[in-house]
């Protein structure tokens with residue numbers, strides 16, 4: 078039975094980083110909030126685990142320069158960062174050969190020059206797409222009608238350039254190049270400040286990670302919210318009227334001036350809106366699907382690759398793991414931690430395997446890159462985000478060709494008293510932790526304006542009475 082509810086200024090749906098940031102800022106503005114989270118834990122796509130006493134981030138991990146909002150929030154919450162280990166040489170397994178290299182450009186043979194050409198073209202095109210309004214780009218409909226894959230074909234990308242871009246795409250959007258709108262890709266790249274800023278470790282989005290893990294930021298905000306936050310409470314229904322909103326779970330309903338829906342676009346569909354959302358909004362959730370990205374961590378008694386002057390960063394043109402990082406804790410004399418990503422077509426196969434088989438295949442990928450010692454892991458854990466019922470995939474959305482021009486405006490544009498947050502609604506660093514925080518802060522400002530406007534309406538009515 079529904080508990081007749083309390084009344085607050087703002088209800089927030091979803092306690093991922095975006096919803097939590099919105100709630101935290103609204104409380105700082107002096108407003109009252111109620112946060113409903115569907116799952117039993119907060120954080121959404123940030124989650125942590127301890128393996129052999131070593132902390133690992135199962136979801137979002139890395140941060141880098143210009144991601145000012147997540148960096149400021151982490152500082153505010155007292156969650157320290159350290160640099161991603163990048164000393165020494167990287168490794169690549171490519172066309173059956175194993176090579177070491179320095180810097181960001183891997184030795185992929187004759188196709189190397191073409192990699193630079195394709196990167197330049199993507200960066201140049203990306204700058205033509207206005208931030209926050211991809212539909213206003215010159216030739217937007219044409220760019221949207223094309224997939225990243227068909228553009229690579231039309232641009233006569235070499236096989237090496239195509240395969241490297243595919244690796245970047247599997248990590249960034251959890252999809253194959255044929256599955257994603259070129260316009261979305263270009264907008265995303267522009268939002269991140271260019272391909273290098275998006276993909277690099279030093280000077281890029283993988284430059285640092287958090288000593289206690291990214292989830293600690295979410296956990297500290299959640300602790301501050303206390304009983305205003307309710308886990309295990311999926312929101313089922315949102316009713317709006319001229320006076321306000323009523324947000325209902327299976328057993329509680331809360332009246333508020335406004336609501337911030339901070340769930341991934343595809344999950345908006347599970348909420349019943351009354352009156353129904355305008356068609357564009359209702360259809361957006363069917364057209365803005367999550368990608369598929371999984372993670373595997375192996376723990377060793379030491380970062381053995383560092384003894385051979387290797388950074389732990391590796392690339393492979395075979396799966397299931399196709400990109401790796403050294404995620405060992407900070408300091409000397411620490412256990413070694415290798416992080417591997419499994420995405421898109423590799424994840425679709427690997428995610429279905431039994432746990433022992435997933436472990437065996439991930440360790441075998443690590444061994445292909447770092448030698449047989451990688452098979453002797455003392456600990457192992459993996460996370461399949463496609464199996465998380467209230468997330469549905471990762472790292473972020475991968476909209477297909479043809480949907481950005483007609484639907485992108487329904488990501489963030491409020492519908493009356495319904496406001497939207499979540500990293501997919503951000504106009505800088507969408508898809509990243511930073512985008513989640515920015516979107517939460519933007520939605521909190523929108524909510525404050527609405528609450529202030531409702532209060533002054535009430536005052537006026539009161540004066541007149």
Ligand SMILES: Cc1cc2nc3c(=O)[nH]c(=O)nc-3n(C[C@H](O)[C@H](O)[C@H](O)COP(=O)(O)OP(=O)(O)OC[C@H]3O[C@@H](n4cnc5c(N)ncnc54)[C@H](O)[C@@H]3O)c2cc1C
Pocket residue numbers: 090091092093094095096113114115116119120121122123135136137138139140310311312313339340341344347348370371372462467468470471472473498499500501508509510511512513
């Ligand atoms: C494997 C992986 C690796 C990543 N790596 C990085 C990285 O290195 N750097 C980086 O910047 N980003 C990374 N990301 C992306 C980053 O984690 C996300 O952008 C960010 O965490 C999204 O936060 P959010 O609050 O927008 O959404 P979410 O975290 O998805 O939060 C939404 C919340 O809403 C809840 N919810 C859903 N429906 C309802 C409902 N009906 N009622 C109530 N609650 C509901 C969900 O349970 C969830 O808690 C990665 C993501 C993944 C999956």
